[in-house]
Amino acid sequence: MPKIASRLSGFTESVIREMTRVADQYGAINLSQGFPDFDPPTELVAAAQRALEQGYHQYATTWGTASFRQALARKQTRFMGVEIDPDAHITVTCGSTEAMMTAMMTVCNPGDKVIVFSPFYENYAADAILSGAEPVYVPLRPPDFTFDPDELRRAFQQGVKALVLCNPANPTGKVFTLEELQQIADLAQEYDTFVLTDEVYEHIVYAPHKHTYIASLPGMFERTLSCSSLSKTYAITGWRLGYVIAPAEVTGGVRKVHDFLTVGAPHPLQHAAATALDFSDDYYDRLLVDYTRRRDLFLGYLDRAGLRYTIPQGAYYVLVDISEFGFEDDTRFCVWLAEEIGVAAVPGSSFFREPVNHLIRFHFAKREATLTTAGERLLRLKAAV
Ligand code: GLN
Numbered sequence: 001m002p003k004i005a006s007r008l009s010g011f012t013e014s015v016i017r018e019m020t021r022v023a024d025q026y027g028a029i030n031l032s033q034g035f036p037d038f039d040p041p042t043e044l045v046a047a048a049q050r051a052l053e054q055g056y057h058q059y060a061t062t063w064g065t066a067s068f069r070q071a072l073a074r075k076q077t078r079f080m081g082v083e084i085d086p087d088a089h090i091t092v093t094c095g096s097t098e099a100m101m102t103a104m105m106t107v108c109n110p111g112d113k114v115i116v117f118s119p120f121y122e123n124y125a126a127d128a129i130l131s132g133a134e135p136v137y138v139p140l141r142p143p144d145f146t147f148d149p150d151e152l153r154r155a156f157q158q159g160v161k162a163l164v165l166c167n168p169a170n171p172t173g174k175v176f177t178l179e180e181l182q183q184i185a186d187l188a189q190e191y192d193t194f195v196l197t198d199e200v201y202e203h204i205v206y207a208p209h210k211h212t213y214i215a216s217l218p219g220m221f222e223r224t225l226s227c228s229s230l231s232k233t234y235a236i237t238g239w240r241l242g243y244v245i246a247p248a249e250v251t252g253g254v255r256k257v258h259d260f261l262t263v264g265a266p267h268p269l270q271h272a273a274a275t276a277l278d279f280s281d282d283y284y285d286r287l288l289v290d291y292t293r294r295r296d297l298f299l300g301y302l303d304r305a306g307l308r309y310t311i312p313q314g315a316y317y318v319l320v321d322i323s324e325f326g327f328e329d330d331t332r333f334c335v336w337l338a339e340e341i342g343v344a345a346v347p348g349s350s351f352f353r354e355p356v357n358h359l360i361r362f363h364f365a366k367r368e369a370t371l372t373t374a375g376e377r378l379l380r381l382k383a384a385v
Contacts, residue, residue: 015122015350016033016346016350017033019346020344022335023338023344025338026339026342026344028342028343029344029366029373030344031345031362031366032362033363034232035365036237037365037367038366038367040234041235041279044234044276047271047272047275048269050272051268051269051271051272056268056271057268059263060092060264060265060270062255062263063092063259064243064264064265065267067270067271068092068241068274069086069090069092071273071277072086072090072092072243073086073089075277075278079202079213080213080215081213082213085248089247090243090251091246091255092241092265093258093262093265094241094265095241096198096229097123099227099228099242100123100164100227101123101127101130101131101261102254102258103227103244103246104162106253106257107161107196107225107250107253108128108132108133109132109133110132111133112131112160112161113133113136114128114133114136114164115136115152115160115162115163115164116128116135116137116138116163116164116353117137117138117147117164117166118138118353118354119352119353120166120353121166121170121171121198121351122350124164128164137353138151138152138155139151139353140169140172144174145172145174149183152183156193159191160191161193162194162196163187163194163195163196164198165197165198165214166198167181168201168202168205168315169314169315170201170315171319171346171351172310172312172317173311173312173313173314173315173317173318173319174314175211178212184214185219189219192223193223195215195220197215197224197226197227199213199227199228200231200233201315201316202228202233203232203287204233204288204291204314205288205313206288206314215245222247223247225245227242227243227245228242228245229241230242230273230277234276239269240265241269241273244258291365293368294366294368295312297368298362298364298374298375299311301371301374301375301376302320302375302378304375304379305375305379305382306382307321307378307381308321317363317364318361318363319348319360319361320345320360322358330348330357330360331350333360337360340384341377341380341384343374343377343378345360345362346360348360
């Protein structure tokens with residue numbers, strides 16, 4: 001029997017996706033893999049139905065249909081404060097998952113080093129390894145999950161090609177401050193590296209925190225590949241619409257990789273989603289009001305259950321400390337939680353490079369009724385262990 005590629009032994013299957021299977025197996029409420037159980041805006045669904053009737057059944061232009069890129073350029077110019085050109089800067093991908101993989105393959109040669117903050121969304125290490133690159137981990141330390149600037153500088157001194165920045169961050173809910181972003185930007189310029197962002201939670205940032213796009217800092221657009229998607233902002237994770245925004249000189253490379261990976265994102269859905277990209281500010285204000293309410297509802301249950309956690313500043317995840325329950329293995333705790341309490345979470349160890357196994361991650365992108373049922377179940381936790 002021939003052997004499959006040895007680079008696959010450098011990472012495991014996604015624990016996040018595995019926990020969804022565990023949730024399904026035990027019929028648990030799935031607060032593990034982060035996706036909503038509520039519908040996208042009705043206008044968007046209607047636009048998708050219309051798009052299917054209008055005959056967009058064949059491939060779109062590989063880097064994205066013009067109407068979608070134009071609408072995206074208008075929206076991102078508005079929010080990023082940088083002039084985004086639909087033809088020179090944008091490549092539409094199958095979700096930000098492909099955007100990140102494409103960005104990584106565009107900038108990395110085999111053997112290159114890439115800085116990844118730990119804890120991190122598990123895809124980044126896999127993206128680096130599949131690109132032949134080697135992750136260099138820099139810890140983000142609790143309680144505010146900030147980095148030590150000297151430690152970050154030492155990582156840059158190893159001759160890195162790029163840094164991955166997830167902001168707002170999954171799984172910590174951290175929103176990087178302007179000062180932290182400036183430190184990263186200064187080092188990226190000093191050591192002449194790229195920054196690859198994952199900004200899928202760009203519109204889910206709780207007051208008083210604010211999202212700054214690192215590409216908008218002086219000197220950074222030229223070296224940043226900004227990756228994001230419509231999944232979280234419009235509750236359409238299954239539509240698989242993401243994108244890379246890159247400087248003109250890099251976009252040709254991004255498009256080349258993207259074309260050979262997937263050819264293109266779903267054509268009718270690109271047409272439909274242009275509708276959402278033209279939503280007014282009211283939509284984003286409402287989105288935030290809704291997520292703030294979900295967050296506060298769920299955190300209220302964690303308080304009542306006597307659980308310790310880090311308050312999320314952005315995104316829709318919360319890390320909960322389970323050290324008091326005496327489980328040696330956070331994965332076993334999560335399986336037990338799904339089976340006995342009926343709520344699924346992701347073991348924190350799948351996000352950390354360091355041997356951390358006293359944290360689990362819940363997400364709260366769910367209807368209030370779902371969060372209430374999950375919260376009521378968690379109230380039984382202490383007595384059940
Ligand atoms: N970002 C989501 C999470 O962390 C999942 C995305 C995915 O599974 N593709 O749970």
